[in-house]
Amino acid sequence: MNVSGRKTEIRSRHGLVAAQHRYAAEAGAAVLARGGNAMDAAVVAALVLSVVEPWLSGIGGGGFLLHADGITGAVSALDFNVRAPAALDPADYPLAGADTGNWFQWPSVVEDRNLIGGPSICVPGAVAGLAEALERFGSIGWAEALAPAIDHAERGLEIDWYAAFCLSIEAHALARFAPTAALLLEDGEAPKAAEGKHRPMPAKARMLRRLAREGAHDFYEG
Template sequence: MTQPQNKSWQISKPALHSRQGIVASQSRVAAQVGADIMAQGGNAVDAAIATSFALGAAEPWMSGMGGGGFMIVRLAGEKTAKVIEFGMKSPIGLEVEDYPIVGGKADDLFPWPSVLEDRNVMGAKAVAIPGQVAGMGLAHQTFATMDWADLIAPAIGLAQSGLPVDWYAQLIIGGSAKDLAPFPASARTFLDEGGFPKASGWTALGETRCNLDRLADSLGVVAQGGPRAFYEGPLAQSIIDDLTAAGGRHS
């Protein structure tokens, strides 16, 4: 019987105990940001806001200002929970005719009908209006206790340091390299000069990082200008210009 060349890893995580609260996140780095916020006197919503922005730098393939979601908050002493919905919205200029269905199932996370050129999955026409910044802004206005800029500051620091290309980042970037390559800004950030995924040396003597300075700059604008600075003003216009140039219908 042929023996496998590589055996599966056996990975376990220790249980954590706390009297003051716990921050849970797929990214340990982002969770630590939230825990630090609570240690500084912030409440759970302060920690959630800080963690949400930090995730954009710690795992840019899944989270960040370009996303959306829900926040469920149940305050101490109250019997019911409150929900902040900050899902994405379609651009006001969207044209249904841009998305002709060609039959079959999409080769994507969701098995919806296949659209011509995967326009609903890839490229500018697939980009909705993000709700994350607005949602965090409403959460801050309603429930938070700390200064808005202070909650974004850790994310700015992570972005300025760049994304370490560890084994997991290599796996994610390598699996998405074909999709990243057609877009110059994405290719510059996550791929090397030859178009291959960035990778740290196998000897681990050096560490490769993806440059996230532009994300740091954008976070800085939102930190100083407030949530609306993401949707109005120079930052918003620069995003719209890029999307329009790539075929989007954003305005």
């Protein structure tokens, strides 16, 4: 399959937002246009990515963030990466001795236990980290930051060529579990791209609305 595309140079005196997905960048840029600051835009874009590109970004993940103050030049860092469970035993993740061709080229583990299924899950840091970043450096509230992501979740996951391509890569793993198969696959296979096509995400929308209503702490304590 040959895929080509063209990007247009964009200039702005009031800030730019770069993201892997255009919907995330557009949501961040809209925040700047309304008078929000760079951190507002970054958090909004990250939350939208959790909906429109869930195979690479999500509130069930973690991250790292650098903030540079445009006036003082002070630089701050937030580490909200995932944490391994306290009872984790490395012996439960023996190396397979072969490359499985995963996204990150990590050494492969038997049955992909570090990548797929329950044993791969760590304590997520994304919600806490993004909320902390907004509280420390942002100017908008948590509920307002979540609003664009909620809108996209209510609309559903757009199945364009890139979404179909990414889901096709992970279709075998997604098909192993009924919830992921029901959410992202069609009859056990990756959905075909089509203009205006969306996969419903009502549960994701409900969860994001609850986070907006109850606050970030509810993700861990609710």
